[in-house]
Structures are given as C-alpha cells and as structure tokens.
Amino acid sequence: MSLQNPRFRKINDSFVCENCGHKVPPAEKSCRDHCPKCLWGKHVDELPGDRNANCGGGLQPMRYELHSKKGTMIIFACVRCGVEKRNRFLDSDSFEPDSYDALLALTPQEPG
Numbered sequence: 001m002s003l004q005n006p007r008f009r010k011i012n013d014s015f016v017c018e019n020c021g022h023k024v025p026p027a028e029k030s031c032r033d034h035c036p037k038c039l040w041g042k043h044v045d046e047l048p049g050d051r052n053a054n055c056g057g058g059l060q061p062m063r064y065e066l067h068s069k070k071g072t073m074i075i076f077a078c079v080r081c082g083v084e085k086r087n088r089f090l091d092s093d094s095f096e097p098d099s100y101d102a103l104l105a106l107t108p109q110e111p112g
C-alpha cells in the first residue's frame with residue numbers, strides 16, 4: 001500500500017493559454033495554473049494541481065486580494081459553471097512572473 005495517492009499528484013506543466021494564446025511555462029515552485037500575461041486560468045482543478053475537475057471552463061480573473069500571509073491572491077470566476085477559485089499571484093517566478101498590469105486591471109478586494 002502506498003501513502004502517495006496518484007489522484008493528488010500535482011501536475012505542473014506548460015500549456016497554451018486559451019484566452020490569449022500565450023505559451024505558458026511551468027512554474028518554478030508552485031503549480032502554474034493561470035496565464036502570466038492575461039491571468040486567465042482553466043477550471044481543471046478541484047484542489048490546486050490535482051486536475052480533478054471535469055468542467056474545463058475558462059477561469060476569468062475578477063478581483064485580487066492582498067493577503068497578509070499568502071501574498072497576493074487572484075480571485076477567478078469560471079465562465080462555464082460559475083465557481084469561484086483563487087490562486088496565488090506569482091510575482092517572483094523565475095520562468096515568467098505574472099503581469100502586474102493585468103493584476104492592477106482587476107478590482108481590489110476589500111480585506112474582510
């Protein structure tokens with residue numbers, strides 16, 4: 001019996017952004033799941049990196065939140081099923097950091 005459940009294996013690979021067509025490199029440390037240029041993601045994860053969601057809809061970046069512990073979080077809404085997702089803004093990724101211009105175009109979330 002293995003303690004490692006392959007269903008929870010994190011997948012960190014490059015992909016082509018379906019919103020802007022940018023070739024997105026894998027992230028250095030965490031799981032790259034959104035485009036660094038336009039910040040759009042894809043609803044493929046239930047938990048970050050598990051690729052267990054069956055939806056496949058586009059995740060539109062809506063708001064951002066300055067979190068004291070986790071750093072800057074982007075809040076997405078799936079255009080297909082409407083679920084809200086949040087992911088960390090990758091400002092120090094060595095392959096390709098996320099665009100601050102794209103982040104600042106979003107609505108800041110009041111800390112609550």
Ligand SMILES: [Zn+2]
Nearest residue numbers: 017020035038
């Ligand atoms: Zn993009």
Ligand SMILES: [Zn+2]
Nearest residue numbers: 043055078081
């Ligand atoms: Zn969805």
